[in-house]
Amino acid sequence: MIEGILIGLETAFSLKNLMMVMIGCFAGTIIGMLPGLGPMTAIALMIPITYGFEPSTGLILMAGVYYGAVFGGSTSSILINAPGIPGTVATSFDGYPMAQQGKAGKALAIAAYSSFAGGTIAAIFLLIAAPSLSKVSLAFRSPDYFGLMILGLTAVSAFSAKGHFLKAMMMVVLGLMLASVGQDTLSDIPRFTFQNMNLSDGISFVLVVMATFAMSEALTIIFKANDPTRVAKQISLSQLGSIKLDKTETKKMVTTIPRSSVLGFIIGVLPGAGSTIASFLAYGMERNFVNDEEKQKFGKGSVNGLAAPETANNAACSGSFVPLLTLGIPGSGTTAVMLGALLGFGIQPGPRLYQTNPEIFWSVIMSMYIGMVILLILNLPLIPYIARVLATPRTFLIPLILFFSVTGIYLMSFNNFDIYMMIGIAVVATILRLYDFPMPPLILAFVLGGLMEENLRRSLLISDGSWTFLWDRPLTMIIMLTILFIVGWQIYKSFFKKL
Amino acid sequence: MKISPSKIISLLFFIFSGFYLYTAHQIQVFTFDENAAFNAKTFPIYLGYAGLIFSALYIILPETKPSNVDLTVLDYKKTITLVILMILYGLTILRVGYFLSTSIFLVLSYIVLGERKWLWIFLLSFPFVAIFMYLLHGLLNIYLRDPFLQLIGVMG
Numbered sequence: 001m002i003e004g005i006l007i008g009l010e011t012a013f014s015l016k017n018l019m020m021v022m023i024g025c026f027a028g029t030i031i032g033m034l035p036g037l038g039p040m041t042a043i044a045l046m047i048p049i050t051y052g053f054e055p056s057t058g059l060i061l062m063a064g065v066y067y068g069a070v071f072g073g074s075t076s077s078i079l080i081n082a083p084g085i086p087g088t089v090a091t092s093f094d095g096y097p098m099a100q101q102g103k104a105g106k107a108l109a110i111a112a113y114s115s116f117a118g119g120t121i122a123a124i125f126l127l128i129a130a131p132s133l134s135k136v137s138l139a140f141r142s143p144d145y146f147g148l149m150i151l152g153l154t155a156v157s158a159f160s161a162k163g164h165f166l167k168a169m170m171m172v173v174l175g176l177m178l179a180s181v182g183q184d185t186l187s188d189i190p191r192f193t194f195q196n197m198n199l200s201d202g203i204s205f206v207l208v209v210m211a212t213f214a215m216s217e218a219l220t221i222i223f224k225a226n227d228p229t230r231v232a233k234q235i236s237l238s239q240l241g242s243i244k245l246d247k248t249e250t251k252k253m254v255t256t257i258p259r260s261s262v263l264g265f266i267i268g269v270l271p272g273a274g275s276t277i278a279s280f281l282a283y284g285m286e287r288n289f290v291n292d293e294e295k296q297k298f299g300k301g302s303v304n305g306l307a308a309p310e311t312a313n314n315a316a317c318s319g320s321f322v323p324l325l326t327l328g329i330p331g332s333g334t335t336a337v338m339l340g341a342l343l344g345f346g347i348q349p350g351p352r353l354y355q356t357n358p359e360i361f362w363s364v365i366m367s368m369y370i371g372m373v374i375l376l377i378l379n380l381p382l383i384p385y386i387a388r389v390l391a392t393p394r395t396f397l398i399p400l401i402l403f404f405s406v407t408g409i410y411l412m413s414f415n416n417f418d419i420y421m422m423i424g425i426a427v428v429a430t431i432l433r434l435y436d437f438p439m440p441p442l443i444l445a446f447v448l449g450g451l452m453e454e455n456l457r458r459s460l461l462i463s464d465g466s467w468t469f470l471w472d473r474p475l476t477m478i479i480m481l482t483i484l485f486i487v488g489w490q491i492y493k494s495f496f497k498k499l
Numbered sequence: 500m501k502i503s504p505s506k507i508i509s510l511l512f513f514i515f516s517g518f519y520l521y522t523a524h525q526i527q528v529f530t531f532d533e534n535a536a537f538n539a540k541t542f543p544i545y546l547g548y549a550g551l552i553f554s555a556l557y558i559i560l561p562e563t564k565p566s567n568v569d570l571t572v573l574d575y576k577k578t579i580t581l582v583i584l585m586i587l588y589g590l591t592i593l594r595v596g597y598f599l600s601t602s603i604f605l606v607l608s609y610i611v612l613g614e615r616k617w618l619w620i621f622l623l624s625f626p627f628v629a630i631f632m633y634l635l636h637g638l639l640n641i642y643l644r645d646p647f648l649q650l651i652g653v654m655g
Contacts, residue, residue, distance in 0.1 A: 415593075
């Protein structure tokens, strides 16, 4: 393990990789600040760039973008009450009231310190837990992997869809259907290609991500531009106030950060839960921990109320790397995008990644520490300047996003069929989003589609076509029971709880 | 009786799943693979059934949390125009070339979205694309086909 850490440090501290973390954090912060654009979009936009790099460098850049985007989302939550990502919605509960009281600078500083502390504590947990989890995960076989993938998809649908479980499940199936286009991996038999040569290699992952996130986000922003329910308030940047914290505020943060970090990390490790659930749970937990006087301040600019979700969402980000790196199962939509990128590099994350590519495994973990430090250094002094990005007119921003999306695809295939397909998928995704059909389950399913089919193939061939493999091994049975519990709970919540 | 748009989308997905299932059954597998426990059409067939089941459940069951969308406030004109511009961009990118088609796409998109600061419109289109192209073509050695620049002799 020590050797691995040293390899990781050597890789992460190379000049090129340090530059990548810095660029990633900076770019991520700016993209994350823009309402509607989250880490998923930010990472999606980075994928075409990373293909020219070594896998570890590419992944380090994406990790930097991820953290930066999460922090950037907090900035727009605090300044204009427009969370860039769902994970920072809870941040706006107390961050925005603080900004309205003329304490925007202080709120941003609390967010920066909490993000740093939460992310660092979680990165230490990751350092300790990842290798042991990696060893445990070696015991997993094809049926277990198949079960885990269904669990991941079901959990993402259950948690990300906010009461729209069936809609999310339809998106899962649609994602798997899109992934099934192209030649069968084993027999090379063309499937759903309709004799079109452009489809024989399947649909590109970058194309689907760009279409369902970057492009459809941009189209949705324009589509809903006149919606009066959308908050488009722009505060004056001269009202940022001081960024210094007094003793009482620091004291409050010292008690909040450790418990929110632990909670955030645990939630992040669970497939499907992610930073949104972590931040909401941390906010709720903190409200129960504080005294009555402080409780009254929640929703009106409480320091605890701001520090708790900020700490938890960053800790959850680190936590979500555990299932990605050790099991090859992405815990969230964002890590699903990263999984796709890794597969693009020809790397199969999973239990063996720790042994076969230690430089990737450890350098990513090490880069998280570096990323945290850089984020703090970058964000504190630059707060007033970074905030000016929020003033970028949408009239320029939207066309540039569309341009980057089209260019990203064009550079990969140099044909216009892919561009048309991307536009088509983006239009459909925009309509689906309008009616609350969530996109993260679709992406997760698209990424997992090939692996899921492969594991089902092996399981069915081993069991001679019998589905008993689902309950033959205790581990598989536990996974399947968990899936049944999640599905049952969703049905109960939707139809019986109200009666 | 008013049917909710989400149910209409689910109905469309039901039809799509039916078509997918039909196409999955049409996949030609090798003769020796026909009766195997798993072949190229097994997984798609399961997916087809899953699509039918989930969409049918959504259509049949009452909606617990209907999506309220005010269709009157949506900006159809700008959105459709942008989509058309993107299609035209895709159509011209190979024939006209990357530089001209991208620059024109950006200029038209800024104008469609209501931007009238002409200096910024210019700076964030032609010079911006030129710099971006230089980064790709000149520094990263990514070949970008551009008949227009070849015609005027800028590109070899």
